[in-house]
Amino acid sequence: xxxxxxxxxxxxxxxxxxxxxxxxxxxxxxxxxxxxxxxxxxxxxxxxxxxxxxxxxxxxxxxxxxxxxxxxxxxxxxxxxxxxxxxxxxxxxxxxxxxxxxxxxxxxxxxxxxxxxxxxxxxxxxxxxxx
Amino acid sequence: xxxxxxxxxxxxxxxxxxxxxxxxxxxxxxxxxxxxxxxxxxxxxxxxxxxxxxxxxxxxxxxxxxxxxxxxxxxxxxxxxxxxxxxxxxxxxxxxxxxxxxxxxxxxxxxxxxxxxxxxxxxxxxxxxxxxxxxxxxxxxxxxxxxxxxxxxxxxxxxxxxxxxxxxxxxxxxxxxxxxxxxxxxxxxxxxxxxxxxxxxxxxxxxxxxxxxxxxxxxxxxxxxxxxxxxxxxxxxxxxxxxxxxxxxxxxxxxxxxxxxxxxxxxxxxxxxxxxxxxxxxxxxxxxxxxxxxxxxxxxxxxxxxxxxxxxxxxxxxxxxxxxxxxxxxxxxxxxxxxxxxxxxxxxxxxxxxxxxxxxxxxxxxxxxxxxxxxxxxxxxxxxxxxxx
Numbered sequence: 001x002x003x004x005x006x007x008x009x010x011x012x013x014x015x016x017x018x019x020x021x022x023x024x025x026x027x028x029x030x031x032x033x034x035x036x037x038x039x040x041x042x043x044x045x046x047x048x049x050x051x052x053x054x055x056x057x058x059x060x061x062x063x064x065x066x067x068x069x070x071x072x073x074x075x076x077x078x079x080x081x082x083x084x085x086x087x088x089x090x091x092x093x094x095x096x097x098x099x100x101x102x103x104x105x106x107x108x109x110x111x112x113x114x115x116x117x118x119x120x121x122x123x124x125x126x127x128x129x130x131x
Numbered sequence: 132x133x134x135x136x137x138x139x140x141x142x143x144x145x146x147x148x149x150x151x152x153x154x155x156x157x158x159x160x161x162x163x164x165x166x167x168x169x170x171x172x173x174x175x176x177x178x179x180x181x182x183x184x185x186x187x188x189x190x191x192x193x194x195x196x197x198x199x200x201x202x203x204x205x206x207x208x209x210x211x212x213x214x215x216x217x218x219x220x221x222x223x224x225x226x227x228x229x230x231x232x233x234x235x236x237x238x239x240x241x242x243x244x245x246x247x248x249x250x251x252x253x254x255x256x257x258x259x260x261x262x263x264x265x266x267x268x269x270x271x272x273x274x275x276x277x278x279x280x281x282x283x284x285x286x287x288x289x290x291x292x293x294x295x296x297x298x299x300x301x302x303x304x305x306x307x308x309x310x311x312x313x314x315x316x317x318x319x320x321x322x323x324x325x326x327x328x329x330x331x332x333x334x335x336x337x338x339x340x341x342x343x344x345x346x347x348x349x350x351x352x353x354x355x356x357x358x359x360x361x362x363x364x365x366x367x368x369x370x371x372x373x374x375x376x377x378x379x380x381x382x383x384x385x386x387x388x389x390x391x392x393x394x395x396x397x398x399x400x401x402x403x404x405x406x407x408x409x410x411x412x413x414x415x416x417x418x419x420x421x422x423x424x425x426x427x428x429x430x431x432x433x434x435x436x437x438x439x440x441x442x443x444x445x446x447x448x449x450x451x452x453x454x455x456x457x458x459x460x461x462x463x464x465x466x467x468x469x470x471x472x473x474x475x476x477x478x479x480x481x482x483x484x485x486x487x488x489x490x491x492x493x494x495x496x497x498x499x500x501x502x503x504x505x506x507x508x509x510x511x512x513x514x515x516x517x518x519x520x
Contacts, residue, residue, distance in 0.1 A: 013265045043380035044266040050379035070287070070384055072279030072331045074271070076252055083276040083331070085382050092380025095508070097270050108287045125269045 002103040007079035011122025017047050020059055022123035030114045030126045032062045032090060043092035064114035065089045066128065073103045086112055086128050100129040133399055138224035139357035140365045140517065142171025142350030143475045145456075147312045149463060151344040152245040156188050157198045159240035159346045164199060167348035172360045173234060180205040180232030182223055184215030186241045186346075186466040195238065205232035211374070211511025212503025213413065213468035215239075216349070218513045220474060221370035223351035233353055240346025241466025250342050250467050251275040252330055263377075263509060275339060275416070277507030279331040282418035284384040286333060288433065293333055295436030296417040297324035300337050300460050302444035303414065307457025309486040314341045315461040338417040340459035340469065347471040349478070363482040369400025369516035376509035387419075387502055388512025389426035396514035397428070402496060404428040407516075409480040409491045410451055411473035411499040414458040415506075420444075423500050424451070427514065446489040455480065455489035470501035474515065481519040495519045 014022050024031045034041040035049035036056045042049065049057050071084035082098040084106070098106060099117060112128035119125050144166030151159060160183070168174060181203045187195045191208035205226045209218050216239055223235035243250055251274045258264065285291045301321055307313035324337040357364055373391035397403060404427060414420045421435040429451055430438040443449030456462045456476040459469040477497040479485045485494075497517045504510040 010269050010271070012269050013259045015260070015265070018265060041380070043377075044263065046262070069382060070280040070284040072276040072283055072333075074252070074273060074276045074331045076328065076330050077271075081271065083270060083272055083280065085280060085384070087382075088380075093377070093382035094380065095267055095270055095272060095377075108284075119269060127270075 001105070002080060004081060004099050004101050004103050005079045007081055009117055009119040009125055011119045012125060014123065018045060021045055025116060025124050025126055028116055030062050030064045031059045032088065032092065033057045034060050041090045041092055043094040063089045065131065066112055068098065068106060068108060068110045068112060069093050070108070071098060071106050082106060084128070097127045098129065099127045134221065134224040134228050134370060135368045135399055136354065136366050137228035138351050138367045139354050140220065140349055140367065140474070140478050141352045141357040141360055141362060142167040142173065143478045144170050145347045145463065145472060145475050146240070146345040146465065148345045149312065149314050149343040150244050151242050154242070156241055157195065159242065160187060160195050160238045161199050163240055163346040163348035164236055164238050167236065167350050171350040171362070173350060175199065175201065177234045178236045179203055180223060180226055180235035182207045182219035182235060182237040184208065184239065185210040186239055186468055203232070211513065213415065214470045214501030214503035214511045214513040215468065216470040216474060217499055217501040217515050218372050218511065220349060220351055220367060220515055221372060221513065224367045224370065227351065227353055233356060235351040236348065237351065238346065238348045239466060239468055239471040241468070242344035243467050244342050244344045248342065251339055267508065273331065274505065275334055276331040277505045278416040278418055279334045280507045281384045281422065282333050285418065285422065288385055289436065291421070291436035293325045294321050295440050296338055296421060297321040298440045298442070299414070299417040299420045299444065300324045302442060303454050303458045303460040305445045306455045306489050307461035309488040310457045310462055313457040313462040314343055334416055334418065340415050340464040341461065342467065343463050343465055345463055345465035347465065347475050349471070349474055364520040365478050365481045366518045366520060367515065368518045369396040371395030371399070371514045373512045374509065375512065384507055386432065387422045387426050387506060388510055389423045389500060389502065389514060392512040392514040393427040396516050400516040402516060406496055407498045408494045409455070409477065409497040410453050411477045411497070412453050413469050413473060413501045414454055414460045415464070415469060417460070419502055419506055420453070422506070423502060427498070427500060446491055452491050455485050468503070470503065470513070473499045473501055477517055481517055
C-alpha cells in the first residue's frame with residue numbers, strides 16, 4: 001500500500017477563454033463545456049465546439065462523477081502520484097490526477113468523484129478521489 | 132499523383148557523439164549536414180531545399196539556413212516532434228516531384244544530455260498559450276506516465292505483459308552490442324528489464340529510451356541525380372502521415388496514429404506488411420514499438436505482445452528485424468527525437484551497410500515509422516516505405 005501524499009501542484013495557466021472554469025473551481029464547482037448547437041459536451045473546454053465548430057458553447061456544472069479509464073503511478077517522483085484519464089459521467093474523458101487514495105489499489109473502471117486541491121499560488125485544481 | 136519513385140535518399144549521416152558539451156546545437160546541425168552531403172557525394176552548394184523541426188535553433192528553418200549559408204528555393208519546418216524527419220522526407224519527395232527543389236537537406240540535432248534534461252520524468256514547460264498544455268500542466272503529466280497509461284490500458288484490454296514489452300528492449304540490445312557508438316551496448320535479459328526500477332506504471336527504466344546528444348541528417352534528391360552519384364539507389368515509394376489526439380474527450384489509448392499513416396504508405400507503395408524485410412520502429416518506450424507494430428498491420432491488434440516475444444524482432448532470429456542499430460532504446464535518441472535515426476538505419480539496411488552481424492539478407496524493402504510527441508495524448512505519426520532498386 002502506498003498512500004498518495006499531498007504534493008505541490010503547479011498553478012493553472014489561465015486565459016480569457018478558460019477563466020470561468022477556474023473561477024468556478026475556486027467556488028468548488030466543476031464545469032465542462034457543452035455545445036448548444038450539436039448538444040455534445042467536450043473536454044478540454046473550448047470556446048469553439050470540437051465536434052461542429054459552433055461558437056455556441058456554454059459552461060455547465062458537471063456531476064463530478066466518473067470512472068478511471070487508465071492510470072499510471074509516477075513512482076520516482078519525490079511524492080509519488082497517479083496520472084489518470086477519467087471518463088466523466090457526462091461522456092468526455094479527461095486527463096487528471098487521482099488523489100487521496102492508495103496508489104496500489106487503483107483499478108480500471110473504478111468510480112471516482114471530483115475534489116479540489118490547492119495549487120501553488122493559483123486557482124484550485126479539480127482532481128478525483130475514490131468514490 | 133503519387134510520390135512513388137519520384138525521389139531517392141542519396142545521403143545519410145548519424146553523428147557519432149552521444150554527449151556533446153563542447154558543441155552548440157547549431158554546430159551539430161551543420162556537422163550532420165556536412166556528413167550527409169559527403170555521404171551522398173554532394174556539396175552545400177547543391178542544396179536547394181532545407182527541412183528542419185523544432186530542435187533547430189531559431190525561427191523555423193531561417194536561422195539554420197543563414198548559419199549554414201544556404202541558398203534555398205524550398206523550405207519546410209513542419210514539427211511533429213520525433214516523427215518530423217519522416218514527414219520531411221515525404222514532403223521533400225513531394226517538393227522534388229513538383230520541381231520545387233532538387234536536393235533537399237533534412238537535419239536534426241540537440242544536446243539534452245549535456246543540458247541535463249530529465250526528459251521522461253519531469254513535465255516539460257511549453258508555450259503557455261498551447262491550448263492542451265494548460266489542461267495537463269497542473270496534473271504533472273510526464274512523458275513516461277503518458278506512455279505508461281497506454282501500456283496499462285493495453286495490458287488491461289489485451290493481457291499484454293511486462294515480460295513481452297521487455298522483449299523489445301532485449302531485441303534492441305542484441306543489435307546494439309554490434310554498434311560501437313551505442314550508449315547501451317550491453318545485452319540485457321527480460322529478467323533485467325522487469326527488475327529495473329519502475330518509473331511510472333508499468334514502465335521500467337529499461338523500457339525507456341536513452342537521453343543522448345547528437346543528431347543526424349538525410350539528403351533527398353531526384354532519381355536522376357541519385358543515380359549519378361554511384362551509391363546504391365534507395366527510393367521513397369510510399370509515405371503517410373497522421374495526427375492522433377484526444378478528440379474532444381473521445382480518448383482511446385489502445386492505438387496510435389500509425390493506424391492511418393501506415394495504410395496510406397502501404398497503399399502508395401503498393402506493398403503489404405508481409406513484404407517488409409526490415410522495419411525501423413520508433414522506440415521512445417517499449418510500448419511505443421508494440422502499438423505501432425500492431426497498427427502498421429504486422430500483427431492483429433492486441434497480439435503485439437505475443438508477436439514481439441521470444442526474439443521475433445532480432446535480426447537473423449525473428450520474423451521482423453527491427454532497429455538494428457540498437458534504436459532509441461539502446462543506441463541513440465538525439466534531441467529526444469528518434470525519427471531521424473529510424474530513417475538512417477533503414478537506408479543502411481537497404482544499402483547493405485548495416486553491421487554484418489545485423490544486416491538483413493537481400494534487404495530490398497524497408498519501412499521506417501515515427502511517432503512524435505505524446506502517445507497518450509496528441510502525437511504525429513509518419514510512415515515511410517523505402518525500396519532499393
